[in-house]
Amino acid sequence: MRRRKQMRRFVLAALFATFAFAASASAENYPSRPITIIVPFAAGGPSDAMTRILAERMKITLGETLLVENVTGAGGSIGVGRAVRSAPDGYTISFGHLGTHVANGAIYKLGYDLVTDLEPVALLPSNPMIIVSKNAVPAKSLKEFLAWLKAQPKPPTAGTAGAGSGSHIAGLYFENITGIKLQYVPYRGTAPAMNDLVAGQIDLIVDQTSNSIAQVRAGNIRAYAVTDDKRVESAADIPTVDEAGLPGFHMTLWSGLWVPKDTPKEIVAKLNAAVVDALNDPAVRKQLENLGLQMPPKNELTPEALGAWQKAEIAKWWPMIRDANVKVD
Incomplete structure (x- = not known):
């Protein structure tokens, strides 16, 4: 019996080591095929325009094409849900903003948690x-x-x-x-x-x-x-x-990128670096600024900064949204 337990522990340890090695190797070779960014709104809108500008520049850093997929419906929650249910391998990215990654949690029965089921990648320009x-x-x-x-x-x-x-x-x-x-x-x-x-x-x-x-x-x-x-x-x-004549009516619509939870940190770091490279490119900055977008401060471009900001915005906006008794038809 004791020998059997020892053998079981050995097999489990070997399996875990194999999985860890595979994940490490996968992260090291990432990316090796095109990456999809899910935009949860219609093509031609502001979210779509920003994503396409960034995707075009990010492929230079990553060495692979980034495809934009527009998945609309339910205030963006359908598109976010598809990203949440994707494999945590860095090949599916969720684009979102104050509406999709904050407000929807106070309005819809999502079937996923906006904070615990997603890993933040980077804060993007705001409007x-x-x-x-x-x-x-x-x-x-x-x-x-x-x-x-x-x-x-x-x-x-x-x-x-x-x-x-x-x-x-x-x-x-x-x-x-x-x-x-x-x-x-x-x-x-x-x-x-x-x-x-x-x-x-x-x-x-x-x-x-x-x-x-x-x-x-x-x-x-x-x-x-x-x-x-x-x-x-x-x-x-x-x-x-x-x-x-309407003092105090201040609101900025910030955006960001997320990946499914359990995505390896090395992959998150590579995606974050690609975003930072894109936002530091003068040509990209000019394109985005011409759209009226404002660049985030450099010290707020880390995954940790986006995660903290998202939680702070949930605390700020959820009470107002619930007080308004927003109904989903």
């Missing part, structure tokens, strides 16, 4: 939001726009990328600050929501600056203010909410 309306709205300033919204006989229609998306959270925050009730119109991303705003089918979006700025410049929609205490360099003519 202050921007208050925009269809051109048919007669207001020319934020104060006039607020007065117009309050005067409407029915709640004005606000486009979102679904319950829990950045545009939805921003809308809830806007309601809290102004006391104006909005009727939310969910889309599979802010790109299709923007199409309807340009067409005059909805009244407004509290949107990511990177998604709206081109339409503002083209004169297709009207911008009133950015939700920050300083102006966006690429849109310096648009006032801040403090300047425009």
Whole structure:
């Protein structure tokens, strides 16, 4: 009996050693095939645009192609769920932001935990939001726009990328600050929501600056203010909410990359290094800044910094979202 137990321990130890060696070898040879980044929103939107810019540069560092897969639905939770259930080998990456990796945990029955089922890789550039309306709205300033919204006989229609998306959270925050009730119109991303705003089918979006700025410049929609205490360099003519008459309505939509839990730390480190290389590339920085994106500080580009920030944002936003009694249709 004793010899049998010793033999069992020996076999188990050998198996563990084999698995450890295989994982180490796998991490050492990583990557050896294309990597997929799952973007949980429609193609053509701000999340998709940022990911494609970064993916193109990351392949130089990693030596393999990075493919972008758009998996939409349920405020991005379907795409995140697919990433969570993927093999922890570094070949599937989850792109997400404040909506998908914070707010959704307070709204949806996810079937996964946003913190314990994912490993953070890197914080990405962030977006202050921007208050925009269809051109048919007669207001020319934020104060006039607020007065117009309050005067409407029915709640004005606000486009979102679904319950829990950045545009939805921003809308809830806007309601809290102004006391104006909005009727939310969910889309599979802010790109299709923007199409309807340009067409005059909805009244407004509290949107990511990177998604709206081109339409503002083209004169297709009207911008009133950015939700920050300083102006966006690429849109310096648009006032801040403090300047425009809605002080304190500050919100930044940050983004990040995650991989499934138990992904080897060596692989996480390689992916993090590729992100840092991309964000340090002057050409990439220029592309992202032209979209109105703001670079994260260098000391916040570690996996640990993203993990700490995500937890802090959960503590900040979950109470507000639950108080708003957000329902998923």
